Amino acid sequence: MEIRLSKDPTLYRARFLDPVVEPPIEDGAVITARGVIVESGPYQRVKKGFLGPEQDLGDVLLLPALVNVHTHLELSCLKWRLTPTGSFVGWVKNLLRLRGQIRPEETIAAAQEALKEMWRQGIGLLGDHGNTGLSVAVLREAPLDSVFFREVIDFRGKSTLKEYLKENLTSGRVTYSLAPHAPYTVSPLLMQAIKSWTRKYGLPFSLHVAESPEEVTFLKTGKGPIRELLAERGQWSASFVPPGLSPVFYLDQLGVLDQDTICVHLTQASCEELELLAQRGSRPCLCLRSNTFLGVGIPKVPLMLKLGLKPCLGTDSLASNDRLSVFAEMAAVAKFFPEIPADVILKMATIWGAQALKRKDLGLITRDVRADLLVIPWGENFYEREGLINHPPEQLGRLYG
Ligand SMILES: [Zn+2]
The missing domain is CATH 2.30.40.10 (Urease, subunit C, domain 1)
Known part of the structure; x- marks a missing residue:
């Protein structure tokens, strides 16, 4: 009907x-x-x-209608093409290799199909990360609302924000924002510039945070598989001084945590990091099915709730999930944490997601x-x-x- x-x-x-x-x-x-x-x-x-x-x-x-706060439509073409490798960075490498073989037409066709699936799955508001801008046109045709986060990846900090604002056409049901990919793929200065820009326009700011043990090792020591990956990609910056901090404390030092910041994943976040996020009023976004696929751990969701945080839900992409269903994500929360009441899980899938994407009129x-x-x-x-x-x-x- x-x-x-x-x-x-x-x-x-x-x-x-x-x-x-x-x-x-x-x-x-x-x-x-x-x-x-x-x-x-x-x-x-x-x-x-x-x-x-x-x-x-x-x-x-x-x-x-439900809210999917975090996905990557442009990775939909990788559905069933990646398997867990037991290593987060191994999976990233496979993703990058496969992605390089895909033509823009395939990316767009798969994104259109994924969007139809989300519509059938009852999603009415979407947060979509993309670093090509290809999915913006697809989102503009969709009968649902979205925030498109133009994702920045530049650890050497050589680019300027202007380059990422070419498709900046907030129009109709699509809101355009900028997002750093993660603390280990964007230079500190660029990260702060992106936050200043989103603050200026009152937009949500979203990034992957504390997703894998490798990320924590890299920020604490400057070493490990992430450092090697950056070097392989020509992205290593000799001027980078490892902050010696865990991801949330590092982001706080940069001044980018506030109530408009969406921290996606947080599987590795400690009790102290979650306390800090609660003080800042930031929004955790859970992607439990993706975390399970990648074997990176599961966030401390009951503690988040105890601290007054309001987690929302995301599917992440079809490169690390087999479905773009917020119902499936709700079921995952219920299975991992049977102690969380159903009315709270429903809020994660609706109103808390809408609030994270700064939409008071949905959810x-x-x-x-x-x-x-x-x-x-x-x-x-x-x-x-x-x-x-x-x-x-x-x-x-x-x-x-
Ligand atoms: Zn993601």
Whole structure:
């Protein structure tokens, strides 16, 4: 069931409505107009005084569209072409080698297919990292909202921001931002310049942080497989002085951690690093299925929550995941951490992701937010969030503007 919303006020009734920020409502309804939810709540209250058309969707649950905070559409062409090597840097090398063999047309076609998969998987907002800009055109055609992070990789710091702003065309549903790839692939000065630029324009700033033990070794000692990789790629900088710090402390020293910073992965982050992130109000982005594929470890998610951090979810790319499904990521969180309540996992997949990407108008169901809703057939008489997360629905309908 896909319903393109009418511009005129219309009421939709459903057996369950899950606003995310409050408990699910049995016999709920929303009124939409011009792609926005103008009223939501229990049907009996919402329908009072409403004279427009009404549609009963029946035995379904309405949920806000999900948020995938971290992916790389331009790597979709590598689906099933990479296997875990037991070494993070080994996987990176294979990725770089294969990537060099792929033509732009293949990259674009695979990105289009991946985007369709995400639509079918109920994703309504996407954070996409790309270092070619090829996926911007694909995102512009999509019926969902996105932030495109033009990813910078330059450890020697020879480039200028201007070079990465050529496709800077924030338009329609695509917001354009800049992102350093990781602490070990961008020079300290360039990292700070990118942060100044995103701060100036009030944009989210996203980077891979503490993803592998090799990254920690490199920042602490300047040695190890990452140093060798940089040298092989002609990216080693003789002027680089290893900070002798773990990744989060290094980024804090550079002044790039704040509430608009999204730290992707954090598998290696210590308790002290997570405490610091909580003080700065930064946003962790979990990609547990990718972490499992690469064997790099699993982040301390219960501790993040205890510290008041608000983790969001990302699939990462099809080079380290077999699906671009936030439902699958929610199920992974539930399996790794059965102690985390289902309502918290649902927030990770919706409102906390939208907040990380600086979109207040998505990720929940309430008055004045964008109407992009999932319609989930519900065979049971009773709706439980736990069931939804552990048994992702096979069929999803959508109400969208
Ligand atoms: Zn990534």
